[in-house]
Amino acid sequence: MGGGYVCTLSPEMIQRAKEEINEDPDRRQQDIEHIRDWLKHQPHIKARMDDWTILRFLRGCKFSLERTKEKLDMFYTCKTLCPEWYKNRDPQDKKLRSILELGAFLPLPGYDNKGRKVIIIRTAAHDANTTPMDVVFKATHLIGDVLADEDEQASVTGLVQVLDLQGVTAAHGLQMSPALVKKAMIIWQVRIR
Incomplete structure (x- = not known):
């Protein structure tokens, strides 16, 4: 999935996302933009900035903005500190x-x-x-x-x-x-x- 996110979830999965991970489709893009803006101000994080990548982190953190920031920071720190697992992955x-x-x-x-x-x-x-x-x-x-x-x-x-x-x-x-x-x-x- 490229830049803009297009939901492919079934109606049942959309409901489950609301109930289980606090995803609000009306607020989703605003949350993605909030995290993207935060990432732009973190020079030590070389992150993918597309909607889909950010949304996956938001979902993994049940849409807690602070937890998402912590997880993104840790994820990209780990990638930097563990090049043997993340570099040259042809x-x-x-x-x-x-x-x-x-x-x-x-x-x-x-x-x-x-x-x-x-x-x-x-x-x-x-x-x-x-x-x-x-x-x-x-x-x-x-x-x-x-x-x-x-x-x-x-x-x-x-x-x-x-x-x-x-x-x-x-x-x-x-x-x-x-x-x-x-x-x-x-x-x-x-x-x-």
């Missing part, structure tokens, strides 16, 4: 493509009975002896970002992640150092919904 890059083709992070078609997008995370899809976790996380975040860009319903209902632990070895466990787990949890918390 899906045709040999290493990145090999992870994408493994299906380590699989958004399923459709939604669960609560309207949420379901994602299967195959934690042992990669060879832990040859593939660093930074490459795996770069690939999964790339898919997550595409999903966030393209699935409006998930911006209202959220996601469900199912971890498939089949084939997990000690080598996979050793890749998940406390520092890496902390970094992953912080970044996941600031991601949209």
Whole structure:
């Protein structure tokens, strides 16, 4: 979705957004403009300024303007401090493509009975002896970002992640150092919904 936001939600999802995340269609554009104006005055944040990106953050924060500002600041700070996951994300890059083709992070078609997008995370899809976790996380975040860009319903209902632990070895466990787990949890918390 480009500059101007065009709602693709069903009438039921629009009602759910009102009830569950405080979205007021009559106030939506004003809230987006408020956040965009705030972003323009934050020289340390190099953010996307399109309506859709801002709206996703507003929805993820239940339309709390202050919480949205905090989350945007933290999200873009994390991207700056974690270039190994966010820079050079060409899906045709040999290493990145090999992870994408493994299906380590699989958004399923459709939604669960609560309207949420379901994602299967195959934690042992990669060879832990040859593939660093930074490459795996770069690939999964790339898919997550595409999903966030393209699935409006998930911006209202959220996601469900199912971890498939089949084939997990000690080598996979050793890749998940406390520092890496902390970094992953912080970044996941600031991601949209």
